[in-house]
Amino acid sequence: MALRPVQVNIKALDGSAVGRFWAEALGWSVFRPGVTTYVAPAGELVWPHSVDVCLDIVPVPEPKSATKNRVHLDLATRSAAHQAELVARLQALGATPAQVGQGDVPWTVLADPEGNEFCVLEPREVYRDTGPIAAVVVDCEDPRAMARFWGRAMDWTVREVTDEQATLRSAGGVGPYLEFLRAPGGKTVPDRVHLDLLPYPGDDRAAEVARLRALGATDLDVGQGDVPWTCLADPEGHEFCVLAPS
Template identity: 65%
Template sequence: MATRLVQINMKARDDSALGGFWAQVLGWEVSSEGPGVTNLEPEGFVYPDPIAVCIDLVAYPDDPKTVKNRVHVDLATTSAAHHAELLTRLRDLGATPADVGQGDVPWTVMADPEGNEFCVLDWRDAAHDTGPIASVVVDCADPRAMARFWGEATDWTVHKVTDDSAVLRSATNVGPYLQFLRTPDVKTVWNRVHLDVRPYPDDDPKAEAARLKSLGATVLDLGADVHWTVLADPEGNEFCLLSPA
C-alpha cells in the first residue's frame, strides 16, 4: 500500500481570481468542481499523473493570511531569457517581490496577489524536465525525519537527505520534486497551503489511514462531513488523504 502526492490545496480569499493568476503563470487549464473551488491542471492532463502536481484553490475569505506559508512552490526557468521574461510577466500579472529573510540567494522570492510566497529558480538550478513547477517545498524542523515519514507514506523516492534538506520525487522519476527544507520558524497556525495524497485504486482508504497513523501521522477531526481524511504529519503539517483513484 502507498499513497501518491497528487495536488496542492491552497486557501484563497477569491479562488477564481487567484486561480486565474496561477493558470496564466503555469499555462494550465481552469475548471471547477463546484462553487468556491477552482481546479488547475495542465492541458490534456489525465488525473492523477505524476508528471504534474495539480492545484486546488478553495475559497476561505474569513481567515486571512497572517504568517509566511510553510508550503510553497518553486517555479522552473530554462534560460536567462526565460528567467527575465517570467519575472516581468509575474509582475504584470500582479505578483510582487517578497522578503522572507532569504538574503543573497540565486533564486527570486515573490508573492502572488494574495501574498502566498513562491520562488523563481535560477535557470542553472539542478531541477530539469519538471514542468513549470520545479518543486513543492515544505518548511520543517527535521528534514531527515520528514524524509523517513513521507518516503514511507508515499511511493515517492528519496533522492537526497541532509541535515538541511530532503528531496523526493515520484516513483517514475517524473514531475516536480518534493523538498523538505530546514527552517528555524515554528509552526503556529494551520497551513493555508497543504498537500493532498491519494491511494491507488484497489487500496482500502481506512487501512491506508491506519498505516499512515502507524508511521506517525495524526488524524484530525475538523467537525466536517467530508469524504476524505484529514491528517497531520509528525511535525503537524496538515494533509488530506483523498479517495482512491
C-alpha cells in the first residue's frame, strides 16, 4: 500500500482569479470540475496527472493572514534571462514582491494576488527536468523527522536528509520535488496551502488512513463535515488530506 501526492490545495477568496494567475504563471490550463478551480498541464482534464503535482484552488470566506504560509511553491527557470523574464511577467499578472527574511539571495520571493508566497529560483541543474514547479517546499522544525514520516506515508523516494533539509521525489524521478526546510517556529494559524494525497487504484483508503495514524498522523477537524476525504495532520501539524479515488 502507498499514497501519492496529486495536488497542492490552495485556499482563496476568489478561486477563479487565483486559478487564472497560477495557470498563466505555469503555462497550464484552468479546469472547473465543480466548486474548485483545478490548474493542470494544457490539454484535456486528466486527474490525477501521471507526472505533475497540480493545483486545486478552493474558495473560502477568510482572507490570508499576515503570517507566512508554511507551504509554498518554488518555480524553476532555465537561465538568468528566463528568471528575469518570468519575474517581470508574474508581476504584470498581479504578483508582488514579498519579504520573508530572505536577505540577499539569488532567487526572487513573490506573493500571488492573495498573498501566498512563492519563489522564482535561479537556474539550478537539479531542477532541469521538473517542469515549471521545481519543488513543493514545507517549513518544519525537524527535517529528519519529516523525512521519516513522509517517506513512509508516500511512495516517493527520500533523496537527501540533513539537519537543515529533507528532499523527496517520485520513485520514477519525474515531476517536482517535495522539500522540508528547517525554519524557526511551529504552526500558529491554519494552513492556507497543503498537500492532497491519493491511494492507488485497488487500495483501501480507510486502511491507508489507519496506516498514517500508526505513523503519527492525527485527525483534523477543519469544519469539513461529512466529506469523502479525510483531513489529517503530520507530526508537526502540517495539514493534508487523503482523497477518495474518483
